[in-house]
Amino acid sequence: LHFLYPIGVTLIMRLVFGQRTSPYTILAIVLALSGVALLSLKGDVGMGSSPLAFALVLLSGFSYAIYLVAINNVQLLRAMDNLKLTLYSLLFGGIYFLVDTLLSGGLQPLPSTAALGNLLLLALVPTLISNLCLVRAIKSIGSTLTSVLGAMEPLTAIVIGVLVLGEQVTPVMLTGVLLIVSAVTIIVLSPLLDSNIAERLRRFARRSPQP
Template identity: 45%
Template sequence: MTNERTKGYIAGLLSSATFGLIPLFTVPLMRDGMQTETILIYRFGFATLLVALVMLQKRISFRETAKHLRILFIMASLYFCSAFFLINGYHAMNSGVATVIHFMYPLMVALLMLLFFKQRMTPRGLASLGIAFLGVVLLSGILGGEGVQVSLPAIALVAFSGFCYAVYIIVVNKTTIGTVPMWRLTFYLMLFSTLFFIGLSIGKQTLGLPPTPKAWGLLFLLALVPTLISNLFLIMAIPRIGSTATAIMGVLEPLTAVVVGITVLGEELTLQSTLGIGAVLIAVALLVSEKRTSK
């Protein structure tokens, strides 16, 4: 059991860390003029093709029951809504504010697990959750000198993106979808997500080809690292350490983004960012050192 928990925490760390690399690949693409919907189509489309190739090589069947396909469709819808409303939130408010609101999802997971599954958090788990959220606030940079003014509808949209992701995590843990082989589960999630974004792009008339060979390469890496690899590790983590713990581990995503900004994009390491990094690391250490974690 301890070995499985260790694997779960490692998978959770790797999932959140790789997911935090999204800006590393998307920012150059957006600077090249690619529309958000188009980027997401190629992101999930390439991921779908990669999983399909692995399944063919491993001789994994694509056949799935109608019941599981319905659950997978719902999961992909939740994933789509989470990404779509968060992206729109970035256009309506400061990205740091949007990050803080979205990363309330670990709290949402804990509350939903309490309300619907009667799962209570331990004092150490609650402390970890609180410190993790403080770390995200510090990393977001919203505690600067200028006041933050955001409309209530924009806040609601970004909060809904976090809620969708919270429900997505719980569905993986609390339904029979966990019995579906990992590669087949990932394939249908990526496929349905691609179809959703194609429909959105056609509706908005933003579908287009990547402008340069470099853009093709960035899109492939975006599909491989913070999409395919991140989701595979997420699916591995949830059954081993539970929904709440996996959600709390997700605070490493903004930490990774900050580290990338400092080491790759030449951004400054501020005292506030340093304190945020320390808070996130303390929260993760508290969680991992807990002797027993409920699912």
């Protein structure tokens, strides 16, 4: 349900900022969400979830949608250096998780140096680097297109699971992969298919976001 955030981004951009939504973008969103659902759902997922858990997951997706939109449409954030913006984002996120950790049992010691190495890699690659890339992408191609490309996240997890962990590929998973790849292909080709998207990307390029 968290990956419904491309819908949230599209609705916010349409209702708040009046951005025209291309039919190609809508098609890409439908394909991406369908692919994510096929990769994520296991038949019984969600059947026993509480209403509170359901609401919290939806709130997570909507909050992320607001974050994606704000980066490119709030002038203070738009003009801020990418590294500084990422620093503030991770700082406030870290404070929240620290408070939650202390309230739910406290910090646990790391069992080994290998665990410390894994933790450092987790902090560097999928946290710091990915957030820097996210901010740069939003300022370069906009919130809507970036949100659709975010569907590559579960696809990447599946690919790593198959190649590194030896997980089996099922027909349902393969269908999900094909749907997500199709969505990403549409987004990549959208400037050639829709002149409004091409013009929007040219405006972003003229803004010259900071590296």
